[in-house]
Amino acid sequence: MITLYTAFSLWGLPSISPACMELETWLRMAKLAYNKVIVTANNFELAPKGKVPFIEYQGKLLGDAALIIEMFEQKQAINLDAGLIPIEQSISLAFRRTIKENTFWGIAYIRYNLENWQHFRAVLAQALFGETPLESSEIFVEEFRKTVLSQMYGHGMGRHSSEEIIEIICADLQALSDFLADKPFFMGEQPTTLDATAYAYFGNFIQPPYGSPIVDYALQRANLCEHYERMTGQFFSERL
Numbered sequence: 001m002i003t004l005y006t007a008f009s010l011w012g013l014p015s016i017s018p019a020c021m022e023l024e025t026w027l028r029m030a031k032l033a034y035n036k037v038i039v040t041a042n043n044f045e046l047a048p049k050g051k052v053p054f055i056e057y058q059g060k061l062l063g064d065a066a067l068i069i070e071m072f073e074q075k076q077a078i079n080l081d082a083g084l085i086p087i088e089q090s091i092s093l094a095f096r097r098t099i100k101e102n103t104f105w106g107i108a109y110i111r112y113n114l115e116n117w118q119h120f121r122a123v124l125a126q127a128l129f130g131e132t133p134l135e136s137s138e139i140f141v142e143e144f145r146k147t148v149l150s151q152m153y154g155h156g157m158g159r160h161s162s163e164e165i166i167e168i169i170c171a172d173l174q175a176l177s178d179f180l181a182d183k184p185f186f187m188g189e190q191p192t193t194l195d196a197t198a199y200a201y202f203g204n205f206i207q208p209p210y211g212s213p214i215v216d217y218a219l220q221r222a223n224l225c226e227h228y229e230r231m232t233g234q235f236f237s238e239r240l
């Protein structure tokens with residue numbers, strides 16, 4: 001049995017962490033059964049890479065959604081991308097890396113900028129500390145924000161102006177929308193790994209209650225919104 005350690009669910013999303021939602025979606029697509037444990041301040045220290053998601057499988061803790069998916073592909077001989085020819089596999093990998101390594105920072109930018117931080121801080125505190133009063137969790141969540149902002153700076157996205165970040169992230173969303181076009185799934189008629197990634201990250205732009213020109217832009221990409229609904233219907237129908 002797989003134990004999935006994941007960030008909590010909110011705003012209609014299976015998880016407010018896009019990487020957690022990506023992995024959970026993939027597990028469902030691969031029809032692998034799992035137990036779900038919600039990560040709090042108490043068990044976060046189990047995370048082998050200091051990040052969520054992580055899993056416990058065959059007595060070992062493993063981190064990183066992409067590496068976990070690769071491990072299952074090998075150990076369980078599951079390949080959601082088996083129908084793709086090599087050039088399609090390259091495109092899929094390039095889009096997944098773009099979403100996870102670049103577009104993701106748009107989500108962090110929206111949540112951790114000062115405008116939305118007051119609200120997101122309370123969400124994070126509640127998730128990590130439950131009913132503990134906000135005061136006692138304040139230091140932890142403020143440190144958490146500092147870590148994320150410094151990661152964003154280290155990545156390079158955090159060195160750009162708001163206008164530049166908005167332009168960069170909207171260009172990623174446009175590329176995704178153009179590539180999806182009028183297909184039901186990114187690589188055609190059947191869902192593949194890229195659908196899990198795009199679904200999770202796009203959902204984490206459009207579902208939270210945070211205003212941003214990026215969110216407005218995302219919501220105007222009708223085919224991506226329809227893809228989000230399609231994936232929910234197919235893999236998280238209990239949420240409808």
Ligand SMILES: N[C@@H](CCC(=O)N[C@@H](CS)C(=O)NCC(=O)O)C(=O)O
Nearest residue numbers: 017018019051052053064065066147
């Ligand atoms: N490449 C990792 C990214 C995971 C990730 O960035 N997780 C975030 C939440 S979405 C996290 O745990 N951040 C806490 C931290 O960086 O300290 C994956 O795909 O699993």
